[in-house]
Amino acid sequence: MAKMLLNFGSKLLKSTKNWTSHKSSTWTNAQNRLSARQKLLGVGIGVLTGGAGVLLYALEASVEASSDMVHAPRQAWGHLGLLSALDKKGVRRGFQVYKEVCASCHSLQYMAYRNLVGVCMTEAEAKAEAEMITVRDGPDEEGNYYDRPGKLSDHFPMPYPNEEAARSANNGSYPPDLSYIIAARKGGEDYIFSLLTGYCDPPAGFQLREGLYFNPYFSGGAIAMGQLVSNESVTYDDPDVPASASQIAKDVCTFLKWTSEPDGDDRKLLLIKSVIISFFLIGITYYIKRLKWSCLKTRKIYFMDDVIASNKAKEKSNDNECPKE
Structure with a gap:
């Protein structure tokens, strides 16, 4: 009796094994077909993605080739590496350049004096810098507006009260805000550096309207901003740093890089x-x-x-x- 049960169990086990192997082979075939479809789908997606990338690159190259300005060459900036940081002394000198050269026309409306603390100034220096401006505040308890010295929480002052006044003072051109100018312009600090140091005489046959200057790195070549950066245009506190035009442009580009990415x-x-x-x-x-x-x-x-x-x-x-x- 035990032998009969043993034989019956072995036959049942063999039949179960055959059914399992058949099912596993069917499942394997289905998996192979599914994997083939997945491979085909992946290849199709890869081809479409690559084609879209090539098309975008070709369109960008064609736009750059048809541009009406000279492309800014790459400069050796020390803060571009993953393990590199901004030169804090360069940021401090760049703030001085902005204050003495750029602040008369361009604003930094998204930057406050408190942002300077720990970057290029101490808290006392930033407070002293903020107190040099006058801020219109109020109303007070009597409903009157009053003038007070600036605080760390105040933003940098606007050079003009409104856009119309700015255009009127610059022959119809509006000086852009410099808070994010490095991130907003193609080429970043390379473009700003080349623009500041790229003024030259116009080529033969190029007509300039009155009040405009020629700069090959600006779109169209005619720019309303004159050449403000030149040798010894700013006097640095550090006598070891030469106040050349390239050094001044480098420092202000470093400062504007920090304002774009604080x-x-x-x-x-x-x-x-x-x-x-x-x-x-x-x-x-x-x-x-x-x-x-x-x-x-x-x-x-x-x-x-x-x-x-x-x-x-x-x-x-x-x-x-x-x-x-």
């Missing part, structure tokens, strides 16, 4: 910390995964056919060992 150095530092912490966490995760799954991945699975065969082999060996009566 937290740029902090983001770089945060990125470095995130990468270091990520490597540490990835290592711990890999170790825990190996520790938890090693017992499952190294275990040995015995199938019923092998168990039945081994049991039969043991029974035969036991029968052979039993003495015959």
